[in-house]
Amino acid sequence: MNELRDLLTRLVDVEPRVTASDMLEAAEQRARQLRVRRTRRRFVAAGTVAAVIAAIVIVVASAADRGHEARIAVEPAPSPTTGTPAVAPTQQYSVDATVLQDPTHGPELCFAVATSLPPQCKGTPIAGWDWRKVDREESVNGTTWGEFHIVGTYDGTAITITQPATAAHTPPPVKLPSYKTPCPTPSGGWTVVDRSKYSIDAYNAFANAARSQPDAAGLWLDSATPVDGKTDLFPAQVINVAFTGDLDARRAELRALWGGPFCVVHHDRSMHELELIVQTLNGEVGRDLGLQNRSASIDEVNDDIRFDAMVATPAAQTALDRRYGAGVVHLHGLLTPVP
Amino acid sequence: MGGTDEDLFADIYPGLVRFAAAVRPVGIEPEDLVQEALARTLQVHRLHDLDEPATYLRTAMIRIASNLQRGRRRAVARIGRLEHRNETLDSYPSELADLLRLEPRARAVLFLTVIEGEQYRTAAAIVGCSESAARTIASRALHHLRAHVSAELDAREAT
Missing domain, CATH: 2.40.50 (OB fold (Dihydrolipoamide Acetyltransferase, E2P))
Incomplete structure (x- = not known):
């Protein structure tokens, strides 16, 4: 880890030569230029559209004059070839x-x-x-x-x-997930209790042991919670592990491997159960519901699944809630309906 | 929300420059990348309108850097304010040159997870991919850098 960290540190070892206020002023000036360019493009586009409409009107009028039925051809969309997509073609x-x-x-x-x-x-x-x-x-x-x-x-x-x-619109601000440690803070705060078991190797042993349990349900690091009174880079972070079974037994097993702080919590579904749900979503369930471009990912922190489909409908979400339980699968549409 | 865009930007500016230094294409100054991302953002938003302005600007920088890396000549010509210096990979020691050969998204994932200690999930949200894709990007990047980060690579492959 140190080799890579050193390399990256050398790469980003730069000090700004321009003050923040000068940078902001220059960027605002550039933003104004960009707005002007965009407006000009819109005028050009509007002029082009007006010219095309005028041409169509002339063509239609001349065809009508000749007594023929005038129509503007619109290329038909190809028909679906497989499955029954959950979409409304006019939406x-x-x-x-x-x-x-x-x-x-x-x-x-x-x-x-x-x-x-x-x-x-x-x-x-x-x-x-x-x-x-x-x-x-x-x-x-x-x-x-x-x-x-x-x-x-x-x-x-x-x-x-x-x-x-x-x-393309600039993507909306990303709502970052919370990795906050769910256990209450111990009196005196989170601390390292055994420095002899506080290394990358010890962490790997801990993580391997936690993940290999049949009731393993998640593992994540909380870098925002202070350890020994300060927040620092890995491994000075609280490790959170989730299981569906006996939490006391798991806590004892893991304490033997890791001297740093960790929190053990209960989840309703194990990783294995969630993985089985993902398989069905990517397979017959997704097909039966007409959900296309399917991909599902497990959220180890929240004990649920995000399921991306081309179009998400309330009916499909209801069907998923009925099958797996409310809040287990969150359906997300890649296409956003226009009201 | 109180405060001004100037106050808000002053707080996040040093971190943005460091991030830009991590993801920039060779020949582009970190501050130029920050400025372009900021200008495009200010074109449509005030910084105070954004929930996570630093994250937003980072994502914008990755997009701009990736576009520059993909279509370098055309993009540099189009984005006139981005100064194209006579900087080449030969200007760097081999290990940094190898790092700079990685695509901006890969450097962003490494920077966010190794230097800033972010989860892969968070890094994925910023670079615009799935968590598993971010892990794959990092893994491939480490193989690319294997001559310089052998211990890190060995540790990963052992797990």
């Missing part, structure tokens, strides 16, 4: 993600991208996409990509654009 959704087109496929919406040059991904096809109508795309060796804010409908197979795509 509009928004999403901020990567759009990538390469020589093997058209524009596709990707939530996971291999960061090679050019990047690679395989995602959901997008109907109605036009690279000429967007900014900030990049192209290398026949692959074009960029991050965009998209609004459109989703039929279970493809997204059909219903509004011009714009630059």
